[in-house]
Amino acid sequence: MTQITVKPDCGNSPKKEFLKKLNIAFATGDADFIIDHVSDDIIWHIFGDKRIDGKEHFKKEINIMKDYVAYELTIHSIITHGAEGALNGEMKMGGKTYVFCDVYHFKNTTSTVIREMNSYVIAV
Numbered sequence: 504m505t506q507i508t509v510k511p512d513c514g515n516s517p518k519k520e521f522l523k524k525l526n527i528a529f530a531t532g533d534a535d536f537i538i539d540h541v542s543d544d545i546i547w548h549i550f551g552d553k554r555i556d557g558k559e560h561f562k563k564e565i566n567i568m569k570d571y572v573a574y575e576l577t578i579h580s581i582i583t584h585g586a587e588g589a590l591n592g593e594m595k596m597g598g599k600t601y602v603f604c605d606v607y608h609f610k611n612t613t614s615t616v617i618r619e620m621n622s623y624v625i626a627v
Contacts (some may be wrong), residue, residue, distance in 0.1 A: 523541040548622065587609070
């Protein structure tokens with residue numbers, strides 16, 4: 504079971520609430536939720552590691568990642584404005600702690616469909 508800690512102000516808008524749920528899905532291995540919320544032409548930059556283009560490639564990567572479930576997720580902040588958002592936090596899995604920041608670009612200002620993700624992850 505994943506222990507989840509979210510700062511109190513991280514859910515006061517629909518898009519913030521969505522990003523919170525998305526990151527919980529990453530931490531708990533809920534691949535279907537993640538895949539359902541990306542566009543067919545998704546671009547995912549995992550800086551220092553790889554670039555993933557298109558939903559089919561994205562599905563393959565997410566289905567590999569779903570086996571790496573975090574035992575702890577802390578969300579420090581979520582920022583949204585218009586068609587963009589960002590979230591930073593830390594995740595503990597496999598005896599390591601990772602700090603991360605993800606920047607999201609949605610299809611439009613009201614959508615929860617992601618068209619681009621930029622991920623920065625550092626093992627500490």
